[in-house]
Amino acid sequence: MRKFHRRTIKALHRNVLRWYRKHQRQLFWRSTRDPYEILVSEIMLQQTQASRVQEKLPQFLDRFPTLRTLAHASRADVIRAWRGMGYNNRAVRLRELARKVIERHEGQLPCRIEELLRLPGIGKYTAHALTCFAYGRRMPVVDVNIRRVLSRVLWKTKSTAELRTDDEIWSAAERILPKDSYSWNQALMDLGATVCTARRPKCEECPIASICSSRHLHKLGVMNGRQAHQAKKMEPRYNGIPHRIWRGRIVEALRNMSSESSFSLVRLGHIIKSDFSKRELPWLSRLIDGLVRDGIAHTSKHRSTISVMLAGE
DNA sequence: GAATCGTGGCG
DNA sequence: TCGCCAAGATT
Numbered sequence: 001m002r003k004f005h006r007r008t009i010k011a012l013h014r015n016v017l018r019w020y021r022k023h024q025r026q027l028f029w030r031s032t033r034d035p036y037e038i039l040v041s042e043i044m045l046q047q048t049q050a051s052r053v054q055e056k057l058p059q060f061l062d063r064f065p066t067l068r069t070l071a072h073a074s075r076a077d078v079i080r081a082w083r084g085m086g087y088n089n090r091a092v093r094l095r096e097l098a099r100k101v102i103e104r105h106e107g108q109l110p111c112r113i114e115e116l117l118r119l120p121g122i123g124k125y126t127a128h129a130l131t132c133f134a135y136g137r138r139m140p141v142v143d144v145n146i147r148r149v150l151s152r153v154l155w156k157t158k159s160t161a162e163l164r165t166d167d168e169i170w171s172a173a174e175r176i177l178p179k180d181s182y183s184w185n186q187a188l189m190d191l192g193a194t195v196c197t198a199r200r201p202k203c204e205e206c207p208i209a210s211i212c213s214s215r216h217l218h219k220l221g222v223m224n225g226r227q228a229h230q231a232k233k234m235e236p237r238y239n240g241i242p243h244r245i246w247r248g249r250i251v252e253a254l255r256n257m258s259s260e261s262s263f264s265l266v267r268l269g270h271i272i273k274s275d276f277s278k279r280e281l282p283w284l285s286r287l288i289d290g291l292v293r294d295g296i297a298h299t300s301k302h303r304s305t306i307s308v309m310l311a312g313e
Numbered sequence: 314g315a316a317t318c319g320t321g322g323c324g
Numbered sequence: 325t326c327g328c329c330a331a332g333a334t335t
Contacts, residue, residue, distance in 0.1 A: 041331085042331070043332095044331090045330090045331035045332090046330095046331070046332045046333070047318090047319090047329095047330060047331085047332055047333090048319090048320085048330065048331080048332095049320095049321080049322080049329085049330050049331085050330090050331070051322090052320080052321075052322095052330090053331085084319095084320075084321090085319080085320080086318085086319030086320040086321085087318055087319055087320085087332090087333095088318080088319075089317095089318060089333085089334085090318090090332090090333085093333085093334090120333090120334090121332090121333065121334090122333080123332060123333045123334080124332090124333095125331075125332060125333090126331090126332075126333085129331070141331085143331040143332080144329090144330070144331070144332085145330090145331065146331085160328095160329090185331095189331060192331090193330090193331085197329095198328080198329060198330085199323080199324065199328075199329080200324075233315090233316085235316085235317085236317095242319095243317085243318095244317080244318060244319060244320095245319075245320090247318080247319080248318095248319050248320070251319090290317095290318095294318085
């Protein structure tokens, strides 16, 4: 367990918050405290860059202005409104979450961490983020930005492959948390997104470079080069294209189909792959099965032909 | 605990 | 060009 000196922490707070007051990004979800709006933003922000959420969130909220409108919408409509966001499971879970909040909590998003964690699509990060950003409670938050920033500032960190463990970072985040945790957490995320970036951090613009444990590593250029490519397991592909991309193409095709009709497997195959042949039907079926399991697609048999559409219900 | 889940930008 | 990366959660 690393020790932190009070004076260092104070300087950290002062410099980061001063930088934040001047350089913060203007983001949609910082100008509201409506728990529902914050909730949607946090789900969208999971593994997704703020700039894209900034663009899509207003459209989504326009379509589903309240938790109730979302809960009463069809899955297909929610998935359609999720277009361009990626990770469509999130859309399905968000709608399911809304329905559970109505049946369990009378339509009020709960504010206790344990209750939040029981809802689909909410893990440790999102539960803490909601507590801090929607309810204004003093609460540490750790996302990939904060993990990288704290890892570099508080420990010598040569590459993003050598970040500190989650336990270490959560513990550190808790111990150095200032009074105004809302601004602090937002500030650290901005710093990580715009200055203390994963690749080519702009240490010359950093308000806490003089305090940073990794400052010398940067001068040596250690953090600049491409990451030592650690043999990561290649994800499954078909025709050189990752499984997930094929799934995405299918979902996009289903979105563009009018809600009453459906595609036969062969027709769908030709839409996502121009040279599709019947020999590839087993491959396509497996992809569809995955989408059905995830509650994104729905299949129906008519005589011997199988049809596909977005999940109804 | 590793594998899985989209999409677009950037170096 | 192509791999890495992005406000993670789930199984």
